[in-house]
Amino acid sequence: MKRREFIKTTAAASVPLLFGGVPVMASSQIENTSLEKMALAAANCGRILVIVQQNGGNDGLNTVFALDKWTNLVNARSNILMNNSQVLPLNNNLSTGLHPAMAEMQGLYNNGKLMIVQGVSYPNPNFSHFRATDIWFTGSGSNTTLDSGWLGRALDIKYPNFPADYPTAEMPDPLAIQIGSTLPFILQGQNINMGYSVTDPNSLLNVINANTDPAPDNDYGHELTFLRLMKDQSNVYRQTIQTAYGVPLSNTVTYPSSNKLADQLKIVAKLINGGLKTPVYIVNHPNTHDTHENQVGTTDKTTGSQATNLTLLSQAIGAFQQDLELMGKADQVAGMTFSEFGRRIKSNASLGTDHGSAAPVMFFGTALNTSPTQVAGTQYPVPGMIGTSPDIPLNATVSNQVPMQFDYRQLYASLMQDWLCMTEAEVTQVFGSNFAKLPIFSAVLLSSVDFDKEQYQDISVYPNPCSDGNITLRLPQISNDYIQVSLLSINGTLLQSASYKMQGQELQLHYNQLVSDAIYILHLDWNGRTFYKKIITR
Structure with missing residues (x-):
């Protein structure tokens, strides 16, 4: 176009x-x-x-x-x-x-x-x-x-x-x-x-309060008021x-x-x-x-x-x-x-x-x-x-x-x-x-991450170390929310990322690309908070 x-x-x-x-x-x-x-x-x-x-x-x-x-x-x-x-x-x-x-x-x-x-x-x-x-x-x-x-x-x-x-x-x-x-x-x-778009700042207040700009008090004005409200809320x-x-x-x-x-x-x-x-x-x-x-x-x-x-x-x-x-x-x-x-x-x-x-x-x-x-x-x-x-x-x-x-x-x-x-x-x-x-x-964006931060301990992963790429992620409570899980190399390179719908307290993860004797990072976004977990392979 x-x-x-x-x-x-x-x-x-x-x-x-x-x-x-x-x-x-x-x-x-x-x-x-x-x-x-x-x-x-x-x-x-x-x-x-x-x-x-x-x-x-x-x-x-x-x-x-x-x-x-x-x-x-x-x-x-x-x-x-x-x-x-x-x-x-x-x-x-x-x-x-x-x-x-x-x-x-x-x-x-x-x-x-x-x-x-x-x-x-x-x-x-x-x-x-x-x-x-x-x-x-x-x-x-x-x-x-x-x-x-x-x-x-x-x-x-x-x-x-x-x-x-x-x-x-x-x-x-x-x-x-x-x-x-x-x-x-x-x-x-x-x-x-x-x-x-709206024509002036009052239009935003109108949306918040479900009001509309003044219109004539007649059949045309009533229809115009309704259309404006539908437009604002659509x-x-x-x-x-x-x-x-x-x-x-x-x-x-x-x-x-x-x-x-x-x-x-x-x-x-x-x-x-x-x-x-x-x-x-x-x-x-x-x-x-x-x-x-x-x-x-x-x-x-x-x-x-x-x-x-x-x-x-x-x-x-x-x-x-x-x-x-x-x-x-x-x-x-x-x-x-x-x-x-x-x-x-x-x-x-x-x-x-x-x-x-x-x-x-x-x-x-x-x-x-x-x-x-x-x-x-x-x-x-x-x-x-x-x-x-x-x-x-x-x-x-x-x-x-x-x-x-x-x-x-x-x-x-x-x-x-x-x-x-x-x-x-x-x-x-x-x-x-x-x-x-x-x-x-x-x-070295990850160099400033404190993996022992108290907040990060709310979530656990096991077994850790792991040997076959199968990891269980455990939340501190039962959840039906989405959780975003990203696997990073130790230098911060993104290897895999996916969003999961939780149905309980645990999530099973499988990563077949993990190599032995290495360190990886799980970056988690859940419940409005960010978590980092370090994974060791053997």
Whole structure:
């Protein structure tokens, strides 16, 4: 379906919630095998991915500064470049700094909670906003057009009876939630769109109280009132979202005011706090990053439209990360920022930059591979950065581009396999080919697990050690709930995962792939809690 056709055929039927005036679109009818696998795997392992889209093509060279290429930058963009003393320094990284509007993200970096991946693009990049965005959304190459987005068509394949038989007790919540003012192409299913919209914040209160907006006191008005109420109550995920949103926070964070991105992330934080199982969230920066002119101020190069954009980004992500940590769920959430392309090396005469190719992508969270001791001696030894400063010519021309260091699909593959618990074979199936992972996430996520934690003793497994792969899992009480059981290698690689409907207190498991004299991990998700059990074979 073409973009305009999609908007035309779905806009009237779309119905998102409003939380604090921010439209929220919930979908479990997503279009592509990749998100289905990501979402189901993430639900299995309890991790959450938050994607922050910066529409318009952000200028990476004026966001992440190459301090070690400063002379070349001055030659290429003297009319927009600030003084290098104004750039925010980064711990253990003498070659790189951040825009002065990004103080919160500087703090995350210096505390090991931000990672920069340099030079992200794809071969033969496209400089059209629409086409470049579609490429990033679909996971395609520049010469391949796909009809499904990378957040597309999954449930039509995995759950052919949807929506008749869903939600289920196993997965009662949406697989993805998009927050923003427009209905995204990637959330349109083949047969139905699960998004919905309301016109103002009072509409959400109307749903909670089973009220409707005022209508004329006549036969027409009575029918209109009834139809509005049925529309508001028709979406099966509405109640679960409202219930999660209504769970109070034990600690509160002050989000920045007049910041629509922060408003969106505040909603995401409340839904995560409320226990929603949704594994993928997408939020959208409210401003365009298409800075052909007035990217910086005339006299003060630290001001201008890009400084405004980066202030909104940094303050929103900083507050969101603090919120996750106070609610005790920071280890479950990782975030990623991206824009459809970067800008050219050489600035133009209008205090701006034109469409370019590669740009940095940033990840945030507590599970990143940013430990100086872990990265020392590796291919990427700078803590918090993968890649190097862009190769900038001494005298760049208008045709010079920031060169690609990493294909964006390498980032997606790393996310799916190392964060969302997918196997290498599944990731290859998603893309139809293999893309080399990057060391974005810590390789020792299980090293921080306290297997002797009192809570984990509520569940027992036996025999342990085991010799034939037959294991009995015993709960502390009789249960009729679902339990998700994932078998991991000792380094955290997902080997097998399945959901079981309990019918009593014990569950029989059989793993024929276990080898002798090894250690495995059972990751259990039951009754709203997560458990880890260590299994030894002999």
